[in-house]
Amino acid sequence: MTYEEFYYSIDCKFPYHQEDEWKRIINKSIEIGNDAPFLVLHEICRVPASEKLDTEKHIKMYKYWKQSFTSPVQDIVEPASLSYINKTEITDSEALDIMEKLLAFPKSYNALQVVLFSCPDDDELVDEKYEKIVAQWKSAT
Template sequence: MTYQEFYTHIDCRFPYHDTAAWQQLIAQSLEIGGDVPFLVLHEICRLPTSVTLNIEQHLAMYAYWKTVFSHCVQDIVEPASLALIQRQLLSDADVIYIMEQLRAYSQQYSALQVALFACVDEQGVVDAKYEEIASEWQR
């Protein structure tokens, strides 16, 4: 399965309330590799408004993802991940700091998006930083 096929498969269809199913998707993302495990992280952290999940379940899902997948980017993006899960946004400066650290890990767009959505970004500076880094990676 390609990245795009996997994305289409889980986008707006992530099985938050089916433990076996989301664990299988995490395993499948690891098999595909690349940015795909961070695509799953993005789905885990950014619940759709139609989904209700208590904080313990949400943190358990994140903890499971973190224990079965090992990548140096995990620690960098963790503050943004936890902020999204706990619905406690970070400052724009904190997110830009995370993004600058992620810059060194080319093609990790989904990890970069987790950071992007972890703040309000009223001035558009975080979105501009996202576009700057994504454009750099595309070159």
């Protein structure tokens, strides 16, 4: 399965209430590699308004995702991930700091998006930083 096929198989279809299935998807993302596990993180964090997921189950899903593989990006993006799950926001300044750290991990697009959507971005500085990093990563390929 390609990254693109994987993306379309889970986009807006993540099985939040089917534990065996979300575990399978997490494991599949690790098999695919690169940014795929962070695509899953994005789905885990950004639960659609139409879905109801209690915090305990949400944390369980996140913890399973995190313990399933090792990447320095996991720890960098964790404050943003947990802010989603706990229905809080990090500050724009925190988001900018996290993005600066992610810069060292080219093509971590989904991790970067989790950060982008985890803060209020009142002055649109976070969006601006997001766009700059994406452009920089794309120009390096």
